[in-house]
Amino acid sequence: MNQCGTITAVFEFEIKQRDGRARTATFQTPRGAVTTPMFMPVGTQGTVKGISPQELLEIGSQMILANTYHLMLRPGEQLVKAHGGLPGFTAYPGPFLTDSGGFQVMSLGHMRKISEEGVVFKNHLDGSRVELTPERSIQVQEALGADVIMAFDECPPYPAERPYIEASLDRTVRWLERCHAVKTKDDQALFAIVQGGVHEDLRLKSLEATLPFATPGFAVGGLAVGESKEEMYPAVAFTAGRLPENKPRYLMGVGHPEDLVAGVALGIDMFDCVYPTRTGRFGYALTDDGRLNLNSSAPRTQLQPIDAECDCYACRHYTRAYLAHLLRAEEMLAPRMLSLHNLRYLHRLVERMRVAINGQQFHPWAADWSERYFHGNVPGWFTSAFERSTQSEI
């Protein structure tokens, strides 16, 4: 269905190296090439909370995610468009990805009513009635001007009844068709989203209906919504293993460091999550030794940085004691610096994975990393993900 040759050219996805199911690649976007696997910081309201664009570039950010739902409601997509789109509005000069608004409608919209047409909901800001349809989502995303835009989908909650998930994924496919039909811009890649919950047959059904759209990339949706890791990763493996080799694969809303490592093992290329900034605001710092709680008493007198191996501004300049003081004193610099560190941690994590994959050392690297990260108690779901990484059929 991709009728426009230029789209394929711009959004070329060139695999550099494979290591099991993991791979490194370059993905061309109108605002520059990105290297995968990559983690995308989340700028929900047009800002990665507390972090400047200059800092995002300094810590190795590539593509930034922004939320259609939030920006449509405030300040409205037309104001963003008047700035020349998200790069002009936010001053981040690199590529963007916008979600479709579907997920937020489900999680934030009040009194939502889902129909074949779309979703009607109550604006969480002012209570007004808002309608979001596939057509409206694409219209908003075209105004926001991201490089990658997402098809309008329904992400069923967890748990949900099988019949509901099945009806929902059928509708999501029809919505994808409508998104595809109304899309007008060649400089935006529309990614389709595969749903199906944790059920292999429903995932397969969604895949079979979605793949023919031959979009420049595919997302694995409907996961990390409350199910266990033991349920989630087989579904990731099953879905990712059936997506085209030569297109980027995006695991939406994921995740924690261990999720990035397991996801990469299963052939995922793109991740996004509010976790690094949110947990940073709560006083937690990500490290190879696990999550450091700067609210606890020990760091208050520790004169070492959060992470001696980290090259972020916080780790180059501050002791744990200082950051713990800022947290206790409720100083803005604390969430700012912990968010910066955590984003840098995830960017360094994918950088290290890319190096390991390129050197065909991803599995031994991940074994070392996980042994330390999980303090010797590597969970079964993680080990299983790596077993699947080298199986020919998953």
Place this chain on the structure above:
Amino acid sequence: MNQCGTITAVFEFEIKQRDGRARTATFQTPRGAVTTPMFMPVGTQGTVKGISPQELLEIGSQMILANTYHLMLRPGEQLVKAHGGLPGFTAYPGPFLTDSGGFQVMSLGHMRKISEEGVVFKNHLDGSRVELTPERSIQVQEALGADVIMAFDECPPYPAERPYIEASLDRTVRWLERCHAVKTKDDQALFAIVQGGVHEDLRLKSLEATLPFATPGFAVGGLAVGESKEEMYPAVAFTAGRLPENKPRYLMGVGHPEDLVAGVALGIDMFDCVYPTRTGRFGYALTDDGRLNLNSSAPRTQLQPIDAECDCYACRHYTRAYLAHLLRAEEMLAPRMLSLHNLRYLHRLVERMRVAINGQQFHPWAADWSERYFHGNVPGWFTSAFERSTQSEI
């Protein structure tokens, strides 16, 4: 009373140019020279709220103020000392000034009891009983390790009865003597503080008792505490005009842009105030046209920067509409960027005043600046300050 030759050498204050009572100068500190007039950002709890040390340097900050009262109570001065003092703790590599804690004891301490010995008060954080004396203040300030430390004084509230102000300033002089006596470090300049409220005879009394200490600098204290500008500026003029020419003069807790301009006209060299960061957090931006309220409706659609003449990160990257959006969305980047802009505005303001003074153009510069800033309605107190600036006796 200054018995140590090295102090005088290190803290040399060299006047470069005079223009009326205004002057530019270089003040040598152990952590480098600063040029005056200067504005000192306030880092109450060991951080200028929301701003990194790198940003402070980029916007032209020189000396940073930190608060003895706050840091003594949390995290405790010994932790700061364990970092090698404030530069190691905060990662700001330039000079610091610490206040004595006296002002905060009066404004924040609960159930305080002032005696000849010092002040006993209830810690505002945990309710514990804390004593602050001249000796303890110097001990804490030596542990914090700032380049300039302040004598422990009482700043009477406004309004206060004359007899109270007089008794208080007498005690403040005795406290100064005790501070001077216990000070042990040659690499810290102790500044004395002149009190006396808005009463010329009491100011004179304080001056006559304080000047013999021949400290490396003097502060004008007890102003900007609620009195009108019409009362305040004659007291500034009277006091500053009687301080030694060859020592820096510090007007404590001041101020707004117009206060910096009027203060410089009266021979003030150093200023500090939480105003630029506090008003920034509330959504206000300082400009030559006055204060811009980004909470109001007009900026929401304005695609120009806060201030086209400003070179701060916010003005180089963001529109008013974007910043107004961040404010409405309660995003951390809003207070961060508005604080940065406002600090840069005050730093640029003193930079422009230094250029004007060096070129003997301070009065015409200030006339132009004030005409625009006050929208043609330059207040009498401001005009009077400039009249006093060129009088030989004030």
